[in-house]
Amino acid sequence: MFDIFFNKVMILEVLPLWMKEPLLGIEKFSLWQVTGFFFLILSGLIVKSIFNxxxxxxIKKIFLKVWSSSYAEVLNxxxxxxxxxVFLVFVGTFLSGLxxxxxxxxxLSSALSSLSILYVVVFAYRSIDVFLTFLKEKASKTKSNLDDQLVPLIGRALKITTVILGVIFVLQNLNIDVTSLLAGVTIGGLAFSFAAKDTISNLFGSLTIFIDKPFTVGNWVKLPETEGIVESIGFRSTRIRTFYNSLVTVxxxxxxxxxxxxxxxxxxxRTRTSIGVVYNTSPDKIEAFCNGIRVILKxxxxxxxxxxxxxFTGFGDFSLNIxxxxxxxxxxxxxxxxxxxEVYLDILRLAQKLSVEMAxxxxxxxxxxASKSPVEKERDLGVGELEKSVAEFQSHGKEYIAPGPRLGEAYYSQK
Structure with a gap:
């Protein structure tokens, strides 16, 4: 390929003798070859810039016309x-002519081919991000959160596979026996499995999460040791953002x-609270207050x-509890x-409207x-009067009020 573009014989004829003499006593390694190699690198960089x-x-314009602008960063x-x-292929193509x-x-050929494989792997690795952007866009349009969790896991699996294949190809290019290496890894696999038993159990745990779906990304979960919002679910662990903004890995x-x-x-x-009112609050006012709270909730x-x-649930040490x-x-x-x-403010406004005092x-x-005369003792009611007062609270009695939300006549008589 070199001879197609350059006349090697003519070049060697015009070069001075000192440029054709071997460097360091190494045969076919002269100054003109080293100079030509650096010239080849410079030419490759120029070709790379023209290609870019x-x-x-x-190519990028065509893709961005088809896809949305959200792909711009990952595509670049x-x-x-x-x-x-392109640079490595250009240098490798003309290298033999030197x-x-x-x-x-x-x-030099092994180095160029290994670097080429490396950049192919990098290209494939970053192309996975473009693919993941496409999957995320599709997943965001579905109602289920399961696909939103699967997208990062698919990306990690593809990236790990890409890196492993890339390492294997580079080792093969360097003439390293990958088969024997894999056999050695297999022999050590048993020992590794014992060491990685926690990793394997975590993997099965992640499968359980995806099958049973006890939670998804964005859910508020509570564990015995932590509580917060699920940020991500991985193969090994789940990350939870606590309410004091720390990140817990479980x-x-x-x-x-x-x-x-x-x-x-x-x-x-659920909301549960107890409101205490003062002991001199009348029964009818307590009933009105309870009814008013029910209206607010409705x-x-x-x-x-x-x-x-x-x-009204009880008599406290210093309040009547609702x-x-x-x-x-x-x-x-x-x-x-x-x-x-909003509900609590409405209850406070109701209490002010009804003149209900909080305890x-x-x-x-x-x-x-001792200096004052003894206070006249209150008259004790007789047994008959007590029985009469109690009887008034029986059904059809004077003080009887039917069960259920109601207000007694005494409350309305105050209006």
């Missing part, structure tokens, strides 16, 4: 090795041993309408907090003043 700015540029990285491949001795020629075999609470899959988020757009509880128990239909923690905030821990001390 013409053919490669045109993927095609970069092609310029170096007439190096067989030993030097073999070294081996996948851990998920086969513990229970996983997938909080992110909740349709409804009116809010994010609350579950078929299941909520608002009841249980408020309801569910919010939200998809995120921020929405949950906002909805709860707080208090203690009352009574001091006896």
């Amino acid at each position: 700015y013409t053919i490669l540029r045109y 990285e993927a095609v970069k090795p092609l310029g170096y491949l 007439g190096f001795n067989p030993f030097i020629n073999k070294i 081996p996948n075999n851990r998920f086969t041993e513990v229970s996983v609470d997938n909080i992110g899959l909740r349709r409804y988020r 009116a809010h757009p994010k609350t579950r309408k078929d299941y909520y509880e608002v009841h 249980l408020v128990y309801f569910f919010l239909e939200t998809s995120s923690w921020s929405d949950e907090l906002r909805s709860r905030h 707080f821990p208090t203690q009352t001390l009574h001091f006896h003043d």
Whole structure:
């Protein structure tokens, strides 16, 4: 190929004798050959630049017309090795025309072919990113999250396979017996399997995650040792971003041993609180307050309408306690907090409207003043009067009110 473009005989005739003498006493290794080799490298770099700015540029434009602009960055990285491949092929094509001795020629040829294989592997490795961008684009259009998790795993598997094949081809090019090397690896495979038993168990753990789907990327999960949002699921481990923004790496075999609470899959988020009102609050006002809270829960757009509880539940040390128990239909923690905030503010406004006073821990001390006359004792009710008062609370009695949300007549008489 060299002789097609250059007349080697004519070049040797015009060169001075000192450029044709062997360097370091090595046959067929002269100064003109070394100079020609560096000239060949320079010419290859020029050809590479022309290829990058013409053919490669045109190829990228064609691809970007077919695909979206999201491919631009990965495509630019993927095609970069092609310029170096053109350079190596150009140098390798004209190398034999320089007439190096067989030993030097073999070294240079092996180096060029090994580098060519290396850049082919790099090109294939980066082309996988282009393929993954295509898969991610397709996966984002589906409703299932399973394909979103599979795309990174497919990419890792393809990249590992590409690197292994590349190493094998480079070793074969260097005349290393790959068969015997693989046989040695097989013999040591048993020892390696014992050492890698945790890795294998993690691999089976990842398969369990994909088959059972206890969670997907983006879910809020709770484990015995950590809690947070799932960021990625790999072959060996799963990464969880905690709520204090640290990143926890959990081996996948851990998920086969513990229970996983997938909080992110909740349709409804529970809220339970207790409101304490002062002891001098009248029964009718407590009933009105409870009814008002029920109205608030029914009116809010994010609350579950078929299941909520608002009841006067007990006598506390310093307050009359009202249980408020309801569910919010939200998809995120921020929405949950906002909805709860709105419900609580409505309850406070209701309390102000009804003049219901919230209780707080208090203690009352009574001091006896001996200088004053004794307070007249209250009249004790007789047994008959007590029985009469109790009877009024029986069904059809004067103080009887039917069960269910209601307000007594005494409350309306105050209006």
